[in-house]
Amino acid sequence: MDLLKKIKIELWVLCLAGVLLFIGLVGFGSxxxxxxxxxxxxxxxxxxxxxxIAEIPANLKKIISVSDLQSTEQRFPNISGFQGNPLAEETYxxxxxxxxxxxxxxxxxxxxxxxxxxxxxxxxxxxINRLVDTSLPEFxxxxxxxxxxxYSIRHPFLTEDGGLIFQDDxxxxxxxxxxxxxxxxxxxLFHHSAEQDHEGNLWxxxxxxxxxxDKKYVGSKYxxxxxxxxxxxxxxxxxxxxxxTQLFIENNLQYMLFPVIDVISKDHxxxxxxxxxxxxxxxxxxxxxxxxxxxxxxxxxxRPSTNTIIWKGLGLSEAQHDVDILDDHRISIFNNNSYLGYxxxxxxxxxxxxxxxxxxxxxxxxxxxxxxxYDVRTINQGLNQIFDNGNLFIEEQNYGRLLYFNKDTSxxxxxxxxxxxxxxxxxxxxxxxxxxxxxxxxxx
Numbered sequence: 339m340d341l342l343k344k345i346k347i348e349l350w351v352l353c354l355a356g357v358l359l360f361i362g363l364v365g366f367g368s369x370x371x372x373x374x375x376x377x378x379x380x381x382x383x384x385x386x387x388x389x390x391i392a393e394i395p396a397n398l399k400k401i402i403s404v405s406d407l408q409s410t411e412q413r414f415p416n417i418s419g420f421q422g423n424p425l426a427e428e429t430y431x432x433x434x435x436x437x438x439x440x441x442x443x444x445x446x447x448x449x450x451x452x453x454x455x456x457x458x459x460x461x462x463x464x465x466i467n468r469l470v471d472t473s474l475p476e477f478x479x480x481x482x483x484x485x486x487x488x489y490s491i492r493h494p495f496l497t498e499d500g501g502l503i504f505q506d507d508x509x510x511x512x513x514x515x516x517x518x519x520x521x522x523x524x525x526x527l528f529h530h531s532a533e534q535d536h537e538g539n540l541w542x543x544x545x546x547x548x549x550x551x552d553k554k555y556v557g558s559k560y561x562x563x564x565x566x567x568x569x570x571x572x573x574x575x576x577x578x579x580x581x582x583t584q585l586f587i588e589n590n591l592q593y594m595l596f597p598v599i600d601v602i603s604k605d606h607x608x609x610x611x612x613x614x615x616x617x618x619x620x621x622x623x624x625x626x627x628x629x630x631x632x633x634x635x636x637x638x639x640x641r642p643s644t645n646t647i648i649w650k651g652l653g654l655s656e657a658q659h660d661v662d663i664l665d666d667h668r669i670s671i672f673n674n675n676s677y678l679g680y681x682x683x684x685x686x687x688x689x690x691x692x693x694x695x696x697x698x699x700x701x702x703x704x705x706x707x708x709x710x711x712y713d714v715r716t717i718n719q720g721l722n723q724i725f726d727n728g729n730l731f732i733e734e735q736n737y738g739r740l741l742y743f744n745k746d747t748s749x750x751x752x753x754x755x756x757x758x759x760x761x762x763x764x765x766x767x768x769x770x771x772x773x774x775x776x777x778x779x780x781x782x
Contacts, residue, residue, distance in 0.1 A: 406488055407436040407443075409737050409762040413713075414754045420453040422742075422751030430456075430771040430780050434491050434504075435738075436764050438757030443491040443766070445502060447780065450742075450751075450770075456780075459502055461517045463489045469522065470509055476527045476547040477509070484508050493767035495532045495540060496779055497572060503532060503540065506766075510542060512574060521574040526566065531660070531767065535569070535614035536624055539577060543609040544568040546581055565609035567627065567640070578642060582607045582631070585640070589647045594634055608633035610659050619666035621696040622648065628669060630661045632718075637661050637671060637694075654692055654701055657683075660721040667697045670704065672722040672732075685715040691722045691730065705730050708747045723770055731770050738762040 431448040447457040463486040470477050484506060494504040500515030505528035512520040526544035533541050546564045567585075569578035586595050595606050611630040615622045622639055626648065629638045635658065637651040655673035662670045673690040676683050691704040704724065709732070719735035728745030738755035739762075756762050771780060 407490055407764045408438065409764065411737065412762055413737050414739060414756075414762070417739075417752065417754040418756040420751055420753050422749060424452055425450045425742075425750065427451075427772070428777055430777070431740075432494060432496055432769040432771055433740075433753075434494050434766040434768050435755045436490060436766070438755075438759055438761050438763040441487045443489055443506075445491055445494050445504075447496075453751075459491075459494075459513065459517045461491070461502075461511070461513045461519070462486075466511060466519050466522065467508075469519070470524055474524065476545065477524070480508065490764060490766040492530065493532050493769070495534070496769075496771065496776070498779055498782070500779075500782065503572070505529060505532075505542070507545075510544075510570065510574065512572075523570065523574045523576065525576055526568065526579075528568070530610040531612060533611075533613055536616045538572065540570050540572065541612040541614050541627060542568050542570055543612060544579070546579075563605045563607065565607045567609070567612055567629065567642075580642065580645070582609055582629075585645070585647070588645060591647070591650075594636075606633050607631055611661055613661050613663060613669075615663065617666070621667060628661045628663065630658055630671070632657050632659065632674075637669070649696075651694060654694055655690075656686070657718070658692075659719055662723065664693070664724060668693055668695050670694075670722060670724050672720055674716065674718060674720060676717050683717050685717055687715075689714045689716060689720060689732075689734070691724070691732075705743055705747050708743055708749070712741060712749065712752075714741065719767070721767060725770075725772065733765055733768055735765050735767070738765055740765065740768065 429450045431450055433446040433448050435444065435446070436442070437444050442460070442463070445459040446455045448454065449456055463484070467480055467484065470480055472478055472480055489508075490506045491502075491504045492506050494502040496502060497512070501513055501520060503510065503512045505511060507527055507529045510523040510528040512522070514520050526546060528542050528544045530543045535541060544566045546566045564581055564583045566582060567578075567580045568576060570576050583595060586592055608631060609629060610632050613628040615624055615626040615628070618624050623641065625643060626639055626641050629640055631638065635652065635656045637654060637658070638647050639649040640646070641648050655671050655675070657674045657676045658671050659674060660672040664670055671692040671694065673692050674685065675687065675690050676685045688709050690706060690709065692701055693704050694701045714732060714734050716734045716736040721733050723731040725731070729750070730743040732741045732743075734741070740753040742750045742752070744750050754762060755765055771777065
């Protein structure tokens with residue numbers, strides 16, 4: 339009888355503990371939600387502590403994981419390195435890849451007439467990072483997230499002296515031909531592309547921190563990311579910068595960044611390419627820039643000289659990367675064609691290369707059957723380049739593959755970044771060097 343009473347008391351205590359636990363979980367969730375959404379927290383110590391605890395699993399994953407740059411889906415089992423036929427004309431590939439065997443990023447200069455590697459850059463990323471001021475909030479996790487084994491040398495730009503300029507959600511860095519640091523710009527966190535304008539300067543997306551805005555506009559209070567258009571000299575000096583958020587407000591487009599629905603997002607914009615206009619045309623002027631905004635699935639034509647959005651393209655692509663100018667009235671867009679589904683982000687069939695014609699206000703798909711045939715479907719990142727002769731170059735970043743198609747849509751060659759251990763690793767915005775200016779730099 340005493341044993342039964344003891345069991346009843348223990349069950350009662352267990353039930354009470356369960357109720358208290360449930361109430362505690364509700365309160366904990368409420369504190370986390372309050373910290374993220376509230377413009378000003380009424381319980382700053384409690385809510386920030388709750389958010390810190392909630393982020394422990396994600397932060398632990400970042401600390402212990404070193405496989406971020408390995409393809410999660412191992413495709414193309416019979417392909418390693420280059421497969422296919424070299425090119426006849428002098429053309430080079432600036433191949434930015436993660437070397438899975440060395441467990442670090444490298445850049446190789448490849449002669450596409452023979453697939454021979456002519457030069458390799460191997461910068462000491464950890465040494466470069468040691469010179470970064472990590473007291474700056476945007477770089478506080480640099481040594482955790484961007485040490486040598488997790489750094490991806492993104493969209494390297496070859497300079498006249500044989501050096502490279504690059505970044506990886508990090509300071510913008512220049513190294514010399516011997517991979518030694520020349521300079522790094524720590525003003526902002528730089529990311530994605532680097533494209534040269536008619537004056538020889540580079541346009542690179544960056545993130546402004548901390549983000550400041552009029553209180554009547556409220557995005558996600560926790561971690562709102564404001565991307566910027568940044569023009570920078572080859573010596574690392576910032577010459578021009580414009581906040582995308584401020585640009586939208588000044589052009590009466592703030593409703594696109596601050597919707598009335600209750601959405602938790604800290605990356606509304608996601609600027610991933612700035613393409614400078616090099617010559618005047620009927621639809622744009624030299625000095626204008628095309629911008630690819632993945633978060634809004636939008637391409638815009640912006641005129642810095644007047645702070646005006648000249649044109650905006652919606653409905654042409656979905657979560658796209660990379661916009662290029664083809665001639666005086668057409669642009670190309672690498673359309674990831676991806677969406678956020680119930681089980682995460684997925685590609686709706688295959689990636690697409692979209693051509694938009696300003697003269698006819700119409701769009702078309704380029705080499706669509708070839709992209710379907712070879713199952714090109716990088717979920718994010720990726721780029722395309724259409725050449726004057728009609729040939730097409732594709733980087734399928736998530737799956738470590740490059741493809742080069744002839745103008746008749748046949749595949750000339752492909753490359754898969756497979757290491758000796760059998761795994762495929764990421765590529766990171768490689769470049770084809772085939773115009774006279776680039777070839778002259780390579781020969782030097």
